[in-house]
Amino acid sequence: MADYLRGLAELEKQQLESHRAEIEALISVARRKGIDLTDSDFRYFQTTGIVATAPKLVERLLSPVPREKDGLVPFGWLAENASESSQTGYVQCEHFTVMAHPHFRRALHEASGFTPLFVDRFWAYAGEEVLKYIAIDEDRVKLNSRSYIAELDTWFGAPFNEEVSKIPDGITKLKPPLDLSDSHVSMFFTDSHCLDIKWSSDGRIKTFQALEIKSERTTIKLGDSIFHPARYVHAEFDSETGMFRHFDGAMQYYSPSEYMSRRDSDFNYNAKNSEQIKSRSKKLFKLNGAVSTADWVNLCCHFFAQNPLTSEYFSGQYPKHITEVLERIRSL
Structure with missing residues (x-):
């Protein structure tokens, strides 16, 4: 746990330092509005990114914010103020990003990701002649940076197809059931945090990658340093022959800070972030x-x-003995 917390602290420090220019820019914007933000008002959360906190910060930055009598903000007004297409739960404005209220997050905690899947469906809902209103995070705004990791439900992405050539390119991520305790995950899911999968195509060749990431409790010592091991598979499928032409496996080793960055991201992490992960293997x-x-x-x-x-992933269901165990656990 000590290594885990040190990893979190190191990751936060790195993120704040690497986004110094954006932090200074938001401090300058706030100052022009009569708001005195300092470095101590900025924190980094894995599931959100870099966030500035001050009382009634959104109201003071965007004043006046139109509201209904119940305090909700017109979604249309937020969309009009958005500078570009925003991620679910976020509305990116010119200098900062407004967020949905923390009560939409897991355990009602501001450091958690949004609970699936209400926010996703509310954001996407476009009922005919329906006006949408939403509660916003009044005291916090996010930097206009994609320096965050989306917290996902137990499965997203396309399922496996035995006709490999028909599998669409993209990312798939699987996690143990969210209602299991750490001890149950350790015992029945080999202490797994997630299984990441990516398919990509180049002509007739489809490339498969999979990475099994364990919980922060699983570590290994190499020399004098502690690492988080992760099994990795790479394979190439030839659509003309209908066979895999290459298949290899490795163990990748992530430092505590690399682990915290990678575990809830995906295979596109390096493409989406300026801070590159180059794990040992x-x-x-x-x-x-x-x-x-x-x-x-x-x-x-x-x-x-x-x-x-x-x-x-491969069969669409857990092994029978795991299904039976889950039923017993949930019946208690």
């Missing part, structure tokens, strides 16, 4: 030649040491 196996889809799936599942998330 150790290649563990490689197959070159024609490998059938059935053999490849079987080897993947065993390489990931019977992680139920692997079974969930």
